[in-house]
Amino acid sequence: MSISQSPYILYSDGKGNIFEDTSLHVVGRAGWDAYPVPVEDWIELPDGGNLYELPGRRGIGIDVHTGEMRLCDKGWAVAAFIPPAHTGLYIAAYESMPDAPTLPLFCYTAAGWLNDKFYVPAVRIERDIRQECAGYDDEKIQQGTKHLLEAYPHNRLVKHLMDNCCMTYNCPAARNFSLGRWECPVPSSPACNANCIGCISFQPEEETIVSTQDRLTFKPLPEEIVEFTVPHLMNAPYPIVSFGQGCEGEPLLMWETIRESIIEIRKHTDKGSININTNGSKPNAVRALCEAGLNSIRVSTNSARKHIYTPYYRPNNYQFEDIIESLKVVREYGGWASINYFVFPGMTDTEEEYEALRKLIIDTDLTMIQWRNFNIDPDWYLGQIGVTETGELMGIKQLMDLIHEEFPKVKFGYYNPPIERIKGDYDMDFAHYKHAAGVR
Numbered sequence: 001m002s003i004s005q006s007p008y009i010l011y012s013d014g015k016g017n018i019f020e021d022t023s024l025h026v027v028g029r030a031g032w033d034a035y036p037v038p039v040e041d042w043i044e045l046p047d048g049g050n051l052y053e054l055p056g057r058r059g060i061g062i063d064v065h066t067g068e069m070r071l072c073d074k075g076w077a078v079a080a081f082i083p084p085a086h087t088g089l090y091i092a093a094y095e096s097m098p099d100a101p102t103l104p105l106f107c108y109t110a111a112g113w114l115n116d117k118f119y120v121p122a123v124r125i126e127r128d129i130r131q132e133c134a135g136y137d138d139e140k141i142q143q144g145t146k147h148l149l150e151a152y153p154h155n156r157l158v159k160h161l162m163d164n165c166c167m168t169y170n171c172p173a174a175r176n177f178s179l180g181r182w183e184c185p186v187p188s189s190p191a192c193n194a195n196c197i198g199c200i201s202f203q204p205e206e207e208t209i210v211s212t213q214d215r216l217t218f219k220p221l222p223e224e225i226v227e228f229t230v231p232h233l234m235n236a237p238y239p240i241v242s243f244g245q246g247c248e249g250e251p252l253l254m255w256e257t258i259r260e261s262i263i264e265i266r267k268h269t270d271k272g273s274i275n276i277n278t279n280g281s282k283p284n285a286v287r288a289l290c291e292a293g294l295n296s297i298r299v300s301t302n303s304a305r306k307h308i309y310t311p312y313y314r315p316n317n318y319q320f321e322d323i324i325e326s327l328k329v330v331r332e333y334g335g336w337a338s339i340n341y342f343v344f345p346g347m348t349d350t351e352e353e354y355e356a357l358r359k360l361i362i363d364t365d366l367t368m369i370q371w372r373n374f375n376i377d378p379d380w381y382l383g384q385i386g387v388t389e390t391g392e393l394m395g396i397k398q399l400m401d402l403i404h405e406e407f408p409k410v411k412f413g414y415y416n417p418p419i420e421r422i423k424g425d426y427d428m429d430f431a432h433y434k435h436a437a438g439v440r
Contacts, residue, residue, distance in 0.1 A: 003042055006062070011076060011078060016053075018053070024061025025064060028091065028121055035093075048133040052078065054076055058095050059093065079091075086123065090345050103377035123400075128414070130183065141178050144178035144180065164247065171245075189248050193249075193250050197312055197384045216248040238272075243277065252285045266293045273295045273419040290329060290330060296330070297327065308347070357403065361410060371413075411426055
């Protein structure tokens with residue numbers, strides 16, 4: 001539903017209460033600067049979204065009478081976490097006080113209030129409903145978890161996925177696994193060959209932010225992987241098994257184990273899709289996995305530009321060119337190649353990034369862009385990678401439109417598609433998809 005005016009700014013009293021200030025319209029941020037948000041870019045905060053106070057920060061708004069930008073001095077700034085399947089178009093705009101703490105690893109989308117509703121500047125980029133809040137029944141998840149732990153009493157990986165990921169962190173993928181549907185996560189590596197500044201599973205002790213979850217602490221055996229993935233592929237609706245999760249390091253460091261697992265899985269069933277979420281650092285390992293039967297890859301990147309990628313990922317023994325090569329390898333084998341593209345308004349939508357993204361699509365014959373919200377403190381991120389000027393901006397929406405116009409075959413989304421979408425009906429009927437998984 002469209003609105004006819006900009007929403008009002010929100011502020012927090014620091015005690016968990018959020019208020020609107022009707023003397024200020026909310027604005028958005030791109031790069032280092034604040035901008036008015038076009039009225040048509042606001043949507044209602046989707047189900048599953050949350051609001052955060054931003055301590056040590058004053059929100060920036062536009063005075064409803066003078067039209068001038070000024071700070072809201074009534075409390076701390078407020079931002080929104082927008083749920084998966086949606087991509088934010090502007091970050092929350094604020095000014096940080098000298099003692100402002102570094103924000104934890106979440107996304108900080110602009111948010112406002114109008115006519116008794118919260119609004120965010122965002123687009124729904126994915127029709128798939130696999131991580132919608134309404135689709136999760138806590139009682140069924142607990143029953144499913146109990147069933148899996150009883151069915152696989154000696155499987156360390158099932159125990160990790162159920163006890164940690166599902167029941168402690170409420171990981172949507174692990175919860176779907178407990179419900180026997182869609183994408184099943186398969187963490188496989190406790191180690192990593194990158195040192196990402198925004199890593200969600202490992203932060204150095206001297207860093208002020210903490211990781212949002214603990215990393216896998218053991219190396220799973222192929223038989224542990226095969227034991228639960230084969231039944232999932234055989235019985236789940238629209239099944240995918242995905243190596244490479246937020247609770248682990250880099251799965252390509254365990255490529256021999258993964259290759260052995262894929263070979264064994266395919267001896268038992270040819271159903272479903274086998275995917276890897278990776279930093280793409282080892283093209284030769286990717287080739288070996290494709291030969292074993294890998295169907296799709298998703299390579300994560302904060303940028304299509306090497307000089308922006310490298311200071312964020314801080315790679316060990318690999319370089320940006322390797323991730324491009326890994327995407328090429330998968331396409332060479334006829335597989336589905338996506339990038340997990342961390343969207344940062346004011347960086348992702350610069351002219352320079354747009355040209356680099358075009359080159360990446362052409363060079364790799366890319367199949368899909370997953371437009372993911374970047375979970376990171378904006379000031380901290382730009383400071384860490386040394387960006388003081390971002391260059392000419394076009395806006396995230398225009399960037400998407402231009403890419404779609406030039407590359408109509410490149411799919412946009414948020415999740416790894418099942419084999420049914422890969423092989424034909426990408427714009428499949430999600431009513432049928434819901435029904436197949438028992439979601440009302």
